[in-house]
Amino acid sequence: MLLDPLARTSCxxxxxxxxxxxxxxxxxxxxxxxxxxxDLRYGLRGGSRRVRDHWCPL
Structure with a gap:
């Protein structure tokens, strides 16, 4: 959400x-x-993995 300017306007x-x-x-x-x-600082986010520059649930 933070990276999307339109999404930020919804908050x-x-x-x-x-x-x-x-x-x-x-x-x-x-x-x-x-x-x-x-990833190095916090590890993968909550049961997710990076796939082609997108985060996907495992």
Missing amino acids: SAWSFVDEATAAGYVDRLASDLGDEAW
């Missing part, structure tokens, strides 16, 4: 976050997911 909490801060969050998450830093 009213994001209206309280300024654009520069939101962009920083998005950039950091995209980078962590892109270079697999997230």
Whole structure:
């Protein structure tokens, strides 16, 4: 949800976050997911695995 701008607009909490801060969050998450830093830090997310750049339930 965080990486999709349209999805962020559906969550009213994001209206309280300024654009520069939101962009920083998005950039950091995209980078962590892109270079697999997230996996190294936290492991695979809740019974999921990465398949062709998409997360799929096991």
